[in-house]
Amino acid sequence: MLQKKYSFNYCIFALAGFGFLYFILPLVLQSFVGPEFYIFSKEQNNVYFENITFYLLLVVFLFVLSSSMIHSPWVVNRPTTTVNYFIIAITFIYLIFVFGKGLILSRNGVPREELLEIISSQLVPGFGYLLLACFFSIIRLRKSYLLVAFGLLALSLDVVYQGKIFVTNALMLTMFFLDNNRIKLTFFRVVSFVLIGFGFLAFIFILRSFSAGENNAAIGVYTYFSEFMGVNATSGWAKEYAANGGAHGFFNFDPILQKFYIGSVGHGLAISPVAYFIGNFGDYFYLIIFIYFLVLFLIFYFSSYILGRFCFFILVYNFIHLLRHGPDIFLYKCFLQLIIVSLAVLFINFFAKIRFK
Secondary structure (H helix, E strand, O other), X not given: OEOOOOOOHHHHHHHHHHHHHHHOHHXXXXXXXXOOOXXXXXXXXXXXXXXXXXXXXXXXXXXXXHHHOOOOOOOOOOOOHHHHHHHHHHHHHHHHHHHHHXXXXXXXXXXXXXXXXXXXXXXXXXXXXXXXXXXXXXXXXXOHHHHHHHHHHHHHHHHHHOOOHHHHHHHHHHHHHHHHOOEOOOHHHHHHHHHHHHHHHHHHHHHHHHHHOOOOHHHHHHXXXXXXXXXXXXXXXXXXXXXXXXXXXXXXXXXXXXXXXXXXXXXXXXXXXXXXXXXXXXXXXXXXXXXXXXXXXXXXXXHHHHHOOHHHHHXXXXXXXXXXXXXXXXXXXXHHHHHHHHHHHHHHHHHHHHHOO
16 A cells, blocks of 8 residues: 655654664663673663663654655756666675675684674675665665565575674665655554564574573573663663763774773673763763754755755664764764765766756
8 A cells, every 4th residue: 555645654663663672672671681790880770761861862853854854856867777777786796796705604614703704804895885876776766676686685695694784774775665665554564574573683593592502591681682782781881981980982982981891791892872972971961962863853854955855765774873883973974975975966967967958
């Protein structure tokens, strides 16, 4: 069933759902593993309100931006169908090559940590822009078989390398693809996506457990939900770091905080945006996160005059950076990609006007 107007219902559902997993679910799971679990700071029980507030403000930001965005941009010319198919073909061929190499390595018994390092080294500089261009092409062509093909390729890559990033990208692409084709959001589809998502997480967990051999129940819960619990735990460590008068690190706070807790935890944790703002701004946490979302809103709103609703996909595409890599990295990547894509679209529009004069 089609909607009469464009919306971002699927994207908001996905982003709000991911936010819930990173900011709210760990607070619930904490009661199962206990506040004394090894990844937690002694301040972990004192960051509930900060996590809940950040999540609620994030959801409000998504709704306000989606309802305010310009869907029809000033610039109307886009790459031709041939160019779109060429971009998709190049991307798929490269990813198939990466998959083939990973399959050989995994069959030779290379451990997961080395596989993740290898795939990072295999992705050439600028690959993120090629992947983004591929996604734009799939969205523009509106061909569901291309979406399915990328989904299968993403699943194959993540199974071989025991990761989650490509399937996450495929999910984000699917959400925007459905929104762009005005497919109505239904309860059945919501339940289906939730079950598929947690089913995939369970599948990856089983793959990793073949070599883990850990029988501790708390470790088992943490291993399954480590994508979320470990990230959220950094907010407690940031609270403790700020209470001890730690130095600010606006552009490198992740390694700074990691040095603070590594002796207690024993390994690094991906950083929560809540941890970033608590550690750097302390008592000004609530004011700064409001300003941060306001800046994000202005950047994406004015970008929509050039890119239309497609600029919202850049937010969707980079959303994982906000959740686990740092709000500074998220802001930088979004801003840079919006500029580069806008310049590319303006160039295409200018070239088209000269060609057809």
